[in-house]
Amino acid sequence: MEVSNNYITIKTHINGEPKESDFELKTATLALSVEPGSYDVIVKNLYVSVDPYQINRMKTHSSSQKAVTASRRITPGEVVDAYGVAKVVASGNPKFEKDELVVGRIGWEEHSVIKEENLINKLDPMGFPLTYHVGVLGTSGLTAYAGFFEVCKPKKGEKVFVSAASGSVGNLVGQYAKLFGCYVVGCAGSKQKVELLKEKLGFDDAFNYKEQTDLKSALKRYFPDGIDIYFDNVGAEMQEAAVANMNAFGRVAVCGVISEYTDAGKRAAPDMIDVVYKRITIRGFLIVDHMNVYADFISTTSDQIRRGDMQVIEDIATGLENIPSAFIGLFRGDNIGKRIVKIAEE
Amino acid sequence: MEVSNNYITIKTHINGEPKESDFELKTATLALSVEPGSYDVIVKNLYVSVDPYQINRMKTHSSSQKAVTASRRITPGEVVDAYGVAKVVASGNPKFEKDELVVGRIGWEEHSVIKEENLINKLDPMGFPLTYHVGVLGTSGLTAYAGFFEVCKPKKGEKVFVSAASGSVGNLVGQYAKLFGCYVVGCAGSKQKVELLKEKLGFDDAFNYKEQTDLKSALKRYFPDGIDIYFDNVGAEMQEAAVANMNAFGRVAVCGVISEYTDAGKRAAPDMIDVVYKRITIRGFLIVDHMNVYADFISTTSDQIRRGDMQVIEDIATGLENIPSAFIGLFRGDNIGKRIVKIAEE
Incomplete structure (x- = not known):
């Protein structure tokens, strides 16, 4: 036919x-x-x-x-x-x-x-x-899981910042981080998204980045004790602000930089003096390199969904x-x- | 008295x-x-x-x-x-x-x-x-040794770029890299320095960055097969050019950023699309965190000096x-x- x-x-x-x-x-x-x-x-x-x-x-x-x-x-x-x-x-x-x-x-x-x-x-x-x-059980979920656990290498109690936190990957990173025992703040671009993060997804806090005139100061307020892990979905000035607020041995997992994709002139220029003295690692990743965690990812995530711990x-x-x-x-x-x-x- | x-x-x-x-x-x-x-x-x-x-x-x-x-x-x-x-x-x-x-x-x-x-x-x-x-047997040497071996994690045959390559740390990084079996190119700021790198220190190649109008193109010429490791002593546009020329899984060890130290407005803005898709790691370090290699560093380096393999x-x-x-x-x-x-x- x-x-x-x-x-x-x-x-x-x-x-x-x-x-x-x-x-x-x-x-x-x-x-x-x-x-x-x-x-x-x-x-x-x-x-x-x-x-x-x-x-x-x-x-x-x-x-x-x-x-x-x-x-x-x-x-x-x-x-x-x-x-x-x-x-x-x-x-x-x-x-x-x-x-x-x-x-x-x-x-x-x-x-x-x-x-x-x-x-x-x-x-x-x-x-x-x-x-x-x-x-959640496909590439978005695997990206969140591998990016958070394999690239960010979290420890319980660490402070995690997620950008584009209501997006396909960000919302899962935040949920994994909470279930793992981290303190998690997300940013998103609307009141509705911020409410979702705080009320449905269990983020400790969240903010609308469009309402912030100074991202560095905003992150200072949301992370008075500094950021240990930044899961970056946006790049540019948000990454700079996160690095400025990072603790020693902080990690930036660069998953994507949506704000730079459609504007070739837009770049993140994180302060390298911070990178050196705080021994920060900024690392890009693709899930093709992390297929070793696939079985763990599926079993962990499907259990979390069934138990109602992970919202889809x-x-x-x-x-x-x-x-x-x-x-x-x-x-x-x-x-x-x-x-x-x-x-x-x- | x-x-x-x-x-x-x-x-x-x-x-x-x-x-x-x-x-x-x-x-x-x-x-x-x-x-x-x-x-x-x-x-x-x-x-x-x-x-x-x-x-x-x-x-x-x-x-x-x-x-x-x-x-x-x-x-x-x-x-x-x-x-x-x-x-x-x-x-x-x-x-x-x-x-x-x-x-x-x-x-x-x-x-x-x-x-x-x-x-x-x-x-x-x-x-x-x-x-x-x-x-060479003090902090400069340890910085070069720990930075190269512990942070860059080199493999034999990899292509290594060193900036400020005639400086206290850079010249040693280049020499360690050559002795280890890497291909090494350094940049420096004068003809005399470039000659030193090539003729006395055994770098595979070297260039005067002040004579380059386009660092990205220059590195493309010196690394037609791409850069695997960039040992960064300067930051700013040189880091951007190195990231642009990096291979998949490339590593940038940020030891120092001298060009940014005295100019707060100067920043490296490496292309994060490269960082993501090439899975590049940009990592700052301080030697206080790498004292575990001190004994190795001293014994290796003193042997290399005695054998005449390491120039001081x-x-x-x-x-x-x-x-x-x-x-x-x-x-x-x-x-x-x-x-x-x-x-x-x-």
Whole structure:
């Protein structure tokens, strides 16, 4: 059977704030069957992830594009590959059967043809909604877990600051840190987000960074005893303010720098005198290097969710055609929690 | 016996480039004997270290001043304490005897009264000139050794970039790196220094940063395969250029940032997109945290010197009164190798 396969692509490379007109919905004809001898797996996409880092793939040039497969440059006209949950429609690969659920590298499209079997894995939903496997039990969760435990190397009682704390990764970092026994303050960009952090997610405190005229002073008020760990999702002046408020042996885990992604002139210039004398470590990371914690991550996090200790905050849009607006909204801070787009019913 | 004890101090706090008029030579009367019951040790200072970091102690305010004892703020009028080699003149402490050589925290003065015994240690010259124990076998050497081996965690064959490479620490880092089996390029501020690095110290290559209009492009030429380790002595734009040229899993050991010390507006703003995607670690360090390698450092380095594998580059001025000019010159790049001031004959 042949179908019209709708997909989302970029019209040209995007080097600043993304806008609707940068994207287009295109259609290709796709056979929902596999040629004899082919190992292809054809899947129907159900839920896909929408993440800020994808903007770096859409640029004409970014050093990020050479890093790993998942960060390679997107060519205009080509589908944007993305993490998500799908169902097998046809398979030439004996490892996957029709109607099985899979999770992994699919795309912003209705159906994907998976040519490399290591891009996807069979999915056991473990009784959770499928969206959990895109977010809290997917790459966002793993990023938060590995970034916090492996990169930040926390000790109980340490003071943790999280930026973009209501975002897909930030909200989980804050929750892991609280459950681990740290003091946690988050910042976010609206009153509603700040309330969520304090009232639903158990952060010790939270503030709206847009209401602060001096971030360094603000952090001094929220951390009178200094910051031990800063989980950085935004970069630029927030990182500078965090470093200025850091304690000796403080650690900055640089997960992402959303405020710098769409403004090449924006940079974090942390005071290196602080870095030297406080023996601060600023470290960037990608989860591909931390797959060793995957099994721990899944078992710990699924237990925490079942016990009700971990709150799952999702922000789900519906319809392939709404992916561009869902994506663009990330850079305006529209999302609360993990932004996912539902492409089809299971 | 009482003597007139000359010492160097600052007249007021120094918040920019230091100049001669910021310093003064003062005199106090000192008894060269110890009161019964006192544990004081009175020493005659022979050689003292002159180091860029001291400028941070002279500022009205710097976050560095709270870090460790050796970095605490200097009050105008008070002697500048500094690392050096001295000889015991009188001792109330049974651990030290008259005429013994000691090394440790003395001062920019003719005699020092050591009130805390852990500030000094007995010195066995091991057949080396006393100046070696101020520099290559003293704090400069330990900084280079611990910084390179413990903070940079090198692997053989890795590409190492060292800034201020003819300076007290940089020249040793380059030599350790070469002896360890790395590819090493250094930068310095004069033709003479560059020649020293290439011809005497065995650096694979070296360049004069003052002749470069674009540091990022320069490093691209010197490291066509990228930089794995950057040993940072200068900060600011050189750090940015190094990060831009770094390979995946690159490490920046921030030892000092001399170009930022005298210009509060100068900052390194490394591209955090590089830091994330290349998983770069930028880490500040102080040797007080790495005393565990001290014994290794001494045995390794003394062997390397004896075998002629390690060249000792010293820049020795004579006379207490010349300490201010020797110190000021550091910020103009006057020194080649370890700058030491000889205060008295043994």
